[in-house]
Amino acid sequence: MSYGTESNPKFGEYGGQFVPEALMPAIEELEDAYERYVLENEDGFVDEFRERLADFGGRPLPLQRADRLSERYGRDVYLKREDLLHGGAHKLNNALGQVLLAKYMGKERIIAETGAGQHGTATAMAAAHLDLPCEIYMGERDIVRQRPNVFRMRLNGSEVNPVSAGRGTLKEAISETMRDWAASVETTHYVIGSVVGPHPFPRMVRDFQAVISEEAREQVLEKAGRLPDSVLACAGGGSNTMGAFHHFVSDDGVELYAVEAGGSSLSVDEERGVAPNSASLSTGTEGVLHGARTRILQDRDGQIMESHSVSSGLDYAGVGPELAHLVDTGRVTPVTVDDDAALEAFHRLSQEEGIIPALETAHAFGYLHENYGDLGEIVIVNVSGRGDKDLESVIEETSEREIEGAPEMDVFQGVGR
Amino acid sequence: MTRANSAALAAAFEGGPAFVPYLAAGDPDYDSSLRYVEALDRGGADVIELGLPFSEPIAEGPTIQGAVTRALDAGMTPERFFEFVSDLDVSAPLVCMTYYNLIYQFGIDEGPEPFVERSAAVGIEGFVVPDLPAEEADPLREACDEHGLDLIFIVAPTTRGERLERIREQVSGYLYVQARLGVTGAKADVSDQTSESLDRVADWPVPKAVGFGISTGEQAAEIVAGGADGIIVGSALVDIVAEGDGEETVEERLEAKARELKRGTEKGFEQRTPRAERP
Ligand SMILES: Cc1ncc(COP(=O)(O)O)c(C=O)c1O
Numbered sequence: 166m167s168y169g170t171e172s173n174p175k176f177g178e179y180g181g182q183f184v185p186e187a188l189m190p191a192i193e194e195l196e197d198a199y200e201r202y203v204l205e206n207e208d209g210f211v212d213e214f215r216e217r218l219a220d221f222g223g224r225p226l227p228l229q230r231a232d233r234l235s236e237r238y239g240r241d242v243y244l245k246r247e248d249l250l251h252g253g254a255h256k257l258n259n260a261l262g263q264v265l266l267a268k269y270m271g272k273e274r275i276i277a278e279t280g281a282g283q284h285g286t287a288t289a290m291a292a293a294h295l296d297l298p299c300e301i302y303m304g305e306r307d308i309v310r311q312r313p314n315v316f317r318m319r320l321n322g323s324e325v326n327p328v329s330a331g332r333g334t335l336k337e338a339i340s341e342t343m344r345d346w347a348a349s350v351e352t353t354h355y356v357i358g359s360v361v362g363p364h365p366f367p368r369m370v371r372d373f374q375a376v377i378s379e380e381a382r383e384q385v386l387e388k389a390g391r392l393p394d395s396v397l398a399c400a401g402g403g404s405n406t407m408g409a410f411h412h413f414v415s416d417d418g419v420e421l422y423a424v425e426a427g428g429s430s431l432s433v434d435e436e437r438g439v440a441p442n443s444a445s446l447s448t449g450t451e452g453v454l455h456g457a458r459t460r461i462l463q464d465r466d467g468q469i470m471e472s473h474s475v476s477s478g479l480d481y482a483g484v485g486p487e488l489a490h491l492v493d494t495g496r497v498t499p500v501t502v503d504d505d506a507a508l509e510a511f512h513r514l515s516q517e518e519g520i521i522p523a524l525e526t527a528h529a530f531g532y533l534h535e536n537y538g539d540l541g542e543i544v545i546v547n548v549s550g551r552g553d554k555d556l557e558s559v560i561e562e563t564s565e566r567e568i569e570g571a572p573e574m575d576v577f578q579g580v581g582r
Numbered sequence: 583m584t585r586a587n588s589a590a591l592a593a594a595f596e597g598g599p600a601f602v603p604y605l606a607a608g609d610p611d612y613d614s615s616l617r618y619v620e621a622l623d624r625g626g627a628d629v630i631e632l633g634l635p636f637s638e639p640i641a642e643g644p645t646i647q648g649a650v651t652r653a654l655d656a657g658m659t660p661e662r663f664f665e666f667v668s669d670l671d672v673s674a675p676l677v678c679m680t681y682y683n684l685i686y687q688f689g690i691d692e693g694p695e696p697f698v699e700r701s702a703a704v705g706i707e708g709f710v711v712p713d714l715p716a717e718e719a720d721p722l723r724e725a726c727d728e729h730g731l732d733l734i735f736i737v738a739p740t741t742r743g744e745r746l747e748r749i750r751e752q753v754s755g756y757l758y759v760q761a762r763l764g765v766t767g768a769k770a771d772v773s774d775q776t777s778e779s780l781d782r783v784a785d786w787p788v789p790k791a792v793g794f795g796i797s798t799g800e801q802a803a804e805i806v807a808g809g810a811d812g813i814i815v816g817s818a819l820v821d822i823v824a825e826g827d828g829e830e831t832v833e834e835r836l837e838a839k840a841r842e843l844k845r846g847t848e849k850g851f852e853q854r855t856p857r858a859e860r861p
Contacts, residue, residue, distance in 0.1 A: 181717075181718055182715060182717060182718065183682055183713045183714060183715070183718055184640075184713060184715065185640065185641045185712050185713060185715075185736070185738070186712075186715055186735070186736045186737065186738045186740075186741060186745075186749075186760070187736075187738035187739070187740055187741075187760060187763055187764075189715050189717075189738075189740075189741070189745060190738075190740040190741065190742065190745065191740070193745075330647065330651075331637075336638070340638050340639075340640050343640045344640060344641075344642075344643070344764075344765045347640075347641065347763065347764055347765055348763050348764030348765065349763075350740060350763065351740065351763075438637075452683045452686065452687060453681075453682050453683040453686060453713070454638065454683065455638070455640070456713075463683070463687070465687075466659050466660050466661075466684065466687065466688075467636075467660075467683045467684045467686065467687030467688070468636065468637040468654070468684075469637045469638050469683075
């Protein structure tokens with residue numbers, strides 16, 4: 166069990182703490198709690214976290230060899246099955262860690278933002294499990310796209326607050342949660358959902374997610390007898406990416422691919438301030454958003470652009486500062502997969518492996534499909550979540566396209582509307 | 583008693599308590615906004631905080647978010663903002679309130695210097711940057727010192743200990759004392775966090791202006807009587823802009839509201855200073 170050992174607010178030029186003064190004391194308090202409980206295991210925090218990840222979360226999770234994909238692509242494809250984590254996505258690793266930390270800190274209330282609803286669901290579950298009241302902010306557009314998750318949050322006893330600003334997606338939900346926090350900071354912990362935001366969030370969330378690569382590294386050594394040639398993970402904010410990469414970063418022979426949402430196009434509509442993608446590592450520029458200096462989608466003036474992806478969980482104009490740094494130093498390769506290819510991969514994985522992936526995850530499989538020849542003999546794909554939450558979106562999006570191998574869509578028209 | 587780079591800002595606080603209104607530049611459109619800011623000047627503004635709209639205003643409540651959105655939709659940009667400042671005909675010194683990304687992205691050179699240089703050239707006297715805490719402020723602070731502008735910091739009700747010291751070392755022009763936790767927005771009462779916050783900074787060598795939630799002359803009087811050197815009012819004025827013209831025009835109502843708030847500060851000052859001791 167090895168967590169980071171330092172609490173430096175920067176990753177190269179990236180990171181930092183760009184937040185309103187009212188939040189700074191809370192961030193310093195959190196920094197202190199992170200160092201004591203997470204890095205130094207004070208009061209046995211890490212032991213309790215591990216135990217709950219096992220008993221409540223279901224860890225460790227398998228590294229499964231995907232036989233038909235391996236055959237199709239002529240190499241060993243292994244799947245890290247985060248979709249089997251309680252709640253259906255990697256998000257619980259972080260949510261459980263932070264809600265538990267809030268409890269150790271004596272906080273009385275939990276707030277969080279969510280895009281795909283997976284982080285909101287995980288936080289609502291962790292809050293119910295640990296008996297803390299919880300409110301979740303979610304963009305109106307995402308509420309429509311992700312109804313099953315909204316209901317799950319409510320079932321677990323959380324309030325869901327719709328956010329109508331902007332395009333009603335993750336960016337707006339994060340801003341709104343920060344506003345709530347600025348008013349309630351003395352009693353409330355903000356469980357941020359990815360490796361983004363002001364220090365110490367990017368490090369802390371990475372540490373909670375690093376269990377993915379910790380397990381995967383041991384498992385691949387055991388199953389394949391050596392380290393993989395490449396690891397693929399989809400990147401929205403970048404938490405499953407950083408989690409899947411962390412313990413491989415110092416293994417120079419392992420290529421790390423962060424697969425971003427190429428949306429409908431990689432070009433940008435400067436006039437309307439819209440990027441029809443969410444590829445902030447591949448096409449973004451350096452700037453300050455939501456508390457950190459990182460790579461963001463912005464126009465020439467520095468206004469943040471509206472992003473787009475068929476998957477709500479990738480639909481964000483920023484990305485974690487550590488991931489941006491690893492890209493700048495050449496350790497991580499950023500790549501993109503567009504909406505169409507992600508949908509095709511969604512259907513392919515469902516049919517060939519009996520695993521319905523989240524639309525976010527499907528981007529990683531889209532990249533595998535298009536570029537397997539460059540990925541070496543042993544490839545690990547991080548299955549960041551399962552796709553049950555996406556079925557309504559997939560019915561709608563599939564009906565608008567010709568997708569090889571997709572079920573006949575006519576029968577499903579109108580379902581879930 | 584004043585640590586300031588800008589003589590105009592220092593002077594604004596010398597003659598008694600200052601009334602500092604805020605409006606978002608370009609809300610709801612360029613030409614109306616020019617007239618609205620000038621109405622505040624006529625109504626007695628001592629310093630005007632002009633918002634340069636940013637797409638993610640995380641420190642603002644719904645009222646100012648609305649203003650920012652209207653201004654952006656009407657085409658406000660940093661370039662247009664500088665034009666706007668040049669076009670304004672006001673006697674009060676101007677402070678630019680914006681978020682760090684806009685300052686940082688301006689110009690070809692990386693960093694805040696080109697933005698500060700340009701601001702100085704059009705007559706801006708200082709900056710309020712709500713998402714730039716003292717820890718991250720060195721580059722902007724240095725550029726401000728070089729160009730003779732002030733960097734105004736916000737002290738929140740939660741600010742204590744070492745953080746207070748760090749801000750005290752950095753602040754110039756005036757200190758923005760945040761009256762209550764949360765985001766901007768007009769409130770009906772004066773928070774009791776205000777006097778505690780003022781007490782913590784009482785001996786600092788800059789004037790203290792209190793903002794967040796003030797909307798009436800009575801509140802202004804109460805806050806100045808409690809020891810503030812000025813009051814900052816944003817949302818209550820933006821509300822008037824958002825309502826639009828009615829029986830009276832927005833300009834008329836803004837000017838009247840400005841007079842009410844300015845008179846409030848004067849009344850508060852009289853209550854504070856016993857007659858015999860007044861100069
Ligand atoms: C299944 C799944 N994968 C990936 C993501 C993207 O987030 P991150 O990049 O932080 O892993 C999400 C976000 O909601 C998700 O639900």
